[in-house]
Amino acid sequence: MSVELPESCGPVSHRVRETLLGRATSNPLVMKDQSVTCDRDAQLALWTVYELSYRGFAGVHAGREWDPEVVALRLGLEDRFEGELRDATRARVSAELDVGGDVGDVVLRMARDAEGPNLSAFLRREATRAQLVDFLRERSVQQLKESDPQAFLVPRLTGAAKVALAELQYDEFGAGRPATLHQQLYADALASSGLDPAYGAYVNDVSAVSLASANVMSLFCLNRRLLAAGVGHFAAFEASSSVPSRRIAAGLERVGLDGAVRYFDEHVEADAVHEQIAARDLCGALVAGDPKAVNEVLFGAACTSYLDCLSGTELMARWTGDTGPRDHQQTPVMAS
């Protein structure tokens, strides 16, 4: 079933929507001089353009994926998004390179020492049922396409790195059983919690940072020049999942959202495996073949921690009233 084209929420997403619907406009698009990472309009526009490379939209011709005007909009947004991510993570990447060590160890260390509020501890012990449902909804834009972006990395890798990613993806994509496709487990979790399990159902509702957390994977995985960053992001993402998943599963159980437990329960054991393979075999083999790639691997890994921190801060502020970065504010820079 095709996804509906998202509603626009500002000039950039409006321009993308009009272009995809074939409505010509000659007005120049003037982008505000502010962070696109925390701007819903820009992130929704980017999500919409990226979606043309995944499942597309009802009423939008599939050929729009390569429409020069759409590609130009995408490149303009990507340029700013990538620049902000590099600025925000530069100090951290530099500090990790100075400490050095085996790339797998460094990626695991970066994920372990990530800054930001302990969102999963809050979800485990204190969050209300409504807050846990809110969390499931915010994560839906990335989890309903879980591992889809990284599938684009496979043909760009060779040897042991390719084998490692394929081994992980086989597990992510259900290990031969459609019922255990991780995307399907997440859809089941949404449905059992009273949420809409349809792909893209909440794209008009989730925050800029939730969209950015999904978009960063497309940025890295749809652009071959960012292959190593995509690998590093994925490894750090897997390494940030096992322990939080255990806490989230306990929180869901505590408030009686039992039908959503399975997805997180599955990720406790799955990601305890995946984080080792992704950090040591995938990142390790990539860097063994191309030692210079280590900078980009660590850039990708730092982006995982950075966006997790922004998301955690935002959700804790929403739920507890603690002030933190929100939409339309200056994007904070991650400390080293």
Place this chain on the structure above:
Amino acid sequence: MTTEVRVRVCPQGPVLVRGAQRVLDEDGVEHLVTRPVVAVCACDRSARKPWCDGTHKSVRSDRT
């Protein structure tokens, strides 16, 4: 037909096991392997033994 079982020790982490069908825990209880690769706990702190649940990350390496 015999399947080759491959075991890999991860530094300060679990033991990755490929190709196994069952893993015996310390009490001799059999645990069925349901995924292509499993991570077996090596720090003795997992709440899901014999499987790794990531708890080793909270065990500081300088204590060992």
